[in-house]
Amino acid sequence: MGLLYTKMKIFHFKEKLDSLSEESNQISPPLHVRIKPTNICNHDCWYCAYRADNLQLGQDMNVLDSIPRIKMLEIVEDLAAMGVRAVTFSGGGDPFCYPHLLETVERLRDSKIRFAALTNGSRLYSSIAEFFAHHATWLRISMDGWDNASYAAYRNCPDDEFSRVLANMETFKKIGGKCYLGVGIVVDIRNFNHIYDLIRKLQGIGVDSVKVSPCIVSNSGAENNAYHDPICSTVKEQIAKAMAEYGGQEFEINDSYHKQLETFSKTYHWCPYLQISPVIGADLNVYTCHDKAYNIKDGLLGSISDKRFKEFWSVNRSKFYGIDPAVICNHHCVADSSNLRIIEYLSADKNHLDFV
Ligand code: SF4
Numbered sequence: 004m005g006l007l008y009t010k011m012k013i014f015h016f017k018e019k020l021d022s023l024s025e026e027s028n029q030i031s032p033p034l035h036v037r038i039k040p041t042n043i044c045n046h047d048c049w050y051c052a053y054r055a056d057n058l059q060l061g062q063d064m065n066v067l068d069s070i071p072r073i074k075m076l077e078i079v080e081d082l083a084a085m086g087v088r089a090v091t092f093s094g095g096g097d098p099f100c101y102p103h104l105l106e107t108v109e110r111l112r113d114s115k116i117r118f119a120a121l122t123n124g125s126r127l128y129s130s131i132a133e134f135f136a137h138h139a140t141w142l143r144i145s146m147d148g149w150d151n152a153s154y155a156a157y158r159n160c161p162d163d164e165f166s167r168v169l170a171n172m173e174t175f176k177k178i179g180g181k182c183y184l185g186v187g188i189v190v191d192i193r194n195f196n197h198i199y200d201l202i203r204k205l206q207g208i209g210v211d212s213v214k215v216s217p218c219i220v221s222n223s224g225a226e227n228n229a230y231h232d233p234i235c236s237t238v239k240e241q242i243a244k245a246m247a248e249y250g251g252q253e254f255e256i257n258d259s260y261h262k263q264l265e266t267f268s269k270t271y272h273w274c275p276y277l278q279i280s281p282v283i284g285a286d287l288n289v290y291t292c293h294d295k296a297y298n299i300k301d302g303l304l305g306s307i308s309d310k311r312f313k314e315f316w317s318v319n320r321s322k323f324y325g326i327d328p329a330v331i332c333n334h335h336c337v338a339d340s341s342n343l344r345i346i347e348y349l350s351a352d353k354n355h356l357d358f359v
Contacts (some may be wrong), residue, residue: 007183007212008257010341013279014348023275024349025324030317032085035280037293038078040104041069042095042285046123047159048147050191050218053095053297064095064297068285072103074307078283079107081313083114089140092120093293095285099126105134112138121145121187124168125160127175136180143185143214144172146205149197157193169208176209184210190260191218195234199241202249202256212255215242222334224267235260267335269328275345276338278323283307289315291326294336301331 013020013034022029042053042064053061070078082090090111092098099122101107111118117140124144127135135142146168148154154165161167176184186205190198202213215238220230242258250256277291284296287308295302304322307315326332328342336342 004252004255007255008214008259010344013341013345019279020345020348023278023345025273028320030320031278032082032087032316033279033281034087035089035091036082036087037091037093037280037282038070038075039095039282039285039296040075040092040098040101040107042066043069043100044094044096044123045100045125045160046097046164048145048157050147050157050189050220051094061095061297063299064284065286066096068095069101070283070285070287072106074287075103075107076110078307078312079110079114079116081311083111083116085313085316087116090116090118092118094121095297097123097126099123099131105131108134108138119143123158124171125164127168127171132171132175133178136175136178136182138180139182141183141185142175143187144168145187145189146201147189147191147194147218149194149201149204153194153197169204172205172210173208183212185212185214186210187214187216189216189218190231190234190238191220192230192234195238198238199245202241202245206245206249206254210254212257213245214257214259216259219335222267224335227267227335268333269336269339269342271342271346272327272329273324274326274328274332274338274342275349276342277304277326280338283312292336292338294334294338295332301326 016034019031019034021027022031043066053064092104098104098120108118119139119141120135121143147157148165151163151165155162158164172184188198188201198215205213217227217231219227221227238260242256242260246256274291280292281304282290282293282296284290288306289304290296290302291304292302305315
């Protein structure tokens with residue numbers, strides 16, 4: 004298997020890249036749309052960025068919003084007609100709490116769009132698990148606690164939930180199919196001593212990969228660094244030990260613990276990525292990205308409550324350039340390093356390209 008988390012994927016879509024700048028005057032469909040079907044969640048994680056009052060992410064989220072069934076089917080129809088390549092379902096809430104998820108992914112299966120989801124895994128069973136196992140490209144389950152007691156304390160969920168989620172994952176892998184099952188471990192000051200044990204446990208039940216990331220506790224990069232500094236070396240040692248013992252072709256361990264500890268400041272004045280992977284929220288607003296979802300002041304591109312997505316996307320191209328990351332995106336941004344690469348690519352002097 005090749006590199007799953009590489010930032011270079013976008014460079015396989017030259018036509019899209021060349022349509023991005025304001026001067027190109029082309030409108031092309033997004034490649035990958037993230038849909039937040041519902042804001043309802045059956046867990047209550049203390050660090051959930053959508054529910055934390057001190058983070059800009061999710062500041063305008065209504066926890067009861069869900070995309071109406073008819074609207075969801077219309078969105079899927081539009082994405083297929085536009086030639087969108089992939090859809091990821093995520094929160095807001097947990098996508099598996101959305102009552103129309105199975106019908107939605109059945110429609111996607113019948114299109115050319117590939118799909119994936121982020122979930123807490125507690126509802127990964129019965130027909131929806133069967134369907135994902137056979138038709139989804141990947142599924143990623145978020146984890147933090149390392150046993151029943153710690154997991155329940157993190158998430159304010161039933162005492163045996165950790166065991167049930169592990170059992171769901173194990174059963175899911177035994178279904179067979181082609182869906183790649185990953186786990187995202189979120190590191191904080193409670194679990195930092197348990198990362199190796201948790202990776203070992205996950206490898207033992209047959210998951211395909213584990214990604215280790217830092218818990219984001221502030222909009223400020225300096226405050227995040229201060230939070231993680233005391234535990235960083237311990238976490239890194241455990242990741243290295245797990246990689247040495249278990250990492251390889253059959254089980255990938257992705258160390259994203261360091262990458263998000265960088266500075267959050269931006270130096271560029273337009274965002275390529277919002278045309279590549281925008282977000283449709285459960286409030287029927289279209290947002291620039293996952294990191295600005297439910298931030299109406301800074302992240303809103305517009306609403307599709309009274310129009311179709313394909314109509315929304317095709318008019319008023321200028322809205323893509325009204326967001327200035329150097330001014331309003333000085334916080335965590337998953338697309339930052341991709342944006343930097345794309346802007347450099349587009350800035351290459353056309354008269355000198357031949358001198359490669
Ligand atoms: S720069 Fe990052 S945070 Fe800002 S709109 Fe673009 S993807 Fe979102």
